[in-house]
Amino acid sequence: MMSSKSSTAETQSSERKPLGICVMGLPLRSSDTSLRDGLFHEYKKHGKVTSVQVLGQGEERYSVVSFRKPEDAAKALEASQDKMFFGKKIKVMAHEGVEVEDNEFRPPEAECDEYHPKATRTLFVGNLEKEITTQELRDRFKSFGEIIDIDIKRQGAVSAYAFVQYADITSVVKSLRKMEGEHIGANKIKLGFGKSMPTNCVWLDNLSESVTEKLLCQQFGRYGEVSHAVIDRCKGRALIYFTSMDTAQYAVNEMRSRILKKKRIQ
Incomplete structure (x- = not known):
């Protein structure tokens, strides 16, 4: 005979709304790591992402993106219909997701620290307005640390991106944590660690x-x-x-x- 406690738990489980989405049709040439990073940055705008798993191999490879709240998973699912990812049309379905306790998982943004494998003293700033100036960028990012250099790259008539070099890695991490998803002008910027040039x-x-x-x-x-x-x-x-x-x-x-x-x- 089933106890009332286990019966209640089963009822709650059956009524629980999906916490995640299942992403299929992933591009074959992309590595698991690049897919995890790309999916995290793509879906964090819909809510708190708690984990991104890439499972399977080849054409059978798929990803489960889990959210803290079911309503965020629902928003992500709605926004994913007929969506292109890394140049390939993906298929997205609701998934129960992976329910994770705060003390058992460090969300992807928490891994963004001075000891990240890709950490450098250079901040990449993408999706900038074409007319952006060095002074505008300096004004927006100088509060996070001493800026050594700013290099702006123009991309035809569409947009621009820039590399902001700081005196230390800690300043880059502060910028990433505070400015990710913010707007400069009309554009929502994209941030990351810039690649350092090999030297001796x-x-x-x-x-x-x-x-x-x-x-x-x-x-x-x-x-x-x-x-x-x-x-x-x-x-x-x-x-x-x-x-x-x-x-x-x-x-x-x-x-x-x-x-x-x-x-x-x-």
Whole structure:
């Protein structure tokens, strides 16, 4: 015999509205990671996205996008009819979604921090009005940190995008968290980490006061020949110069987020 408690739970479960959507017909050439990132940014405008799962392989691959509230899932479903994603028409259906507790899941935006694998000191700002000026961008983004340079790229007669280089990664993270989805002029901007150009110089931040140039040369020398290192004691930063770009890039990939003298380096 079923207890009244389990009977009630079953009734509530059957009455629960869908918390997610199932996206099918995904482009074959896109990786799981790019699909997750793309779907998150595409659907977060409809509400709080709690998870994006990409399942299956090849033509059978599909994604489940889950929301915090069922009404947000309903809005996303309605907005997805005849929708194009990455140049391909997708098919979207309601899905029960994945119900996740706050303490069990960090939503995608919470992963946007100084230790993100793609984190750089450069902020990408997309979907800008064609007439946007350097001063306008500086005025909008200077409150998040020291701006080193702003590079605007015009895209024909349609729109523009820009790269805003800050003095540190923390400023980029602040910008991403505060300005994502905001408008500059009539356009809703798109933000992300800008790609850094490969050089033979590795930039470090959040250094411990006890770190020395000698220690840095020893630690990073494991990845290739280091010519010298320079530390800015006032700001807790350092520059490490390798003899080649390849070894410098290897060191960046290996040392990102490592603990050095009890502090997690950036």
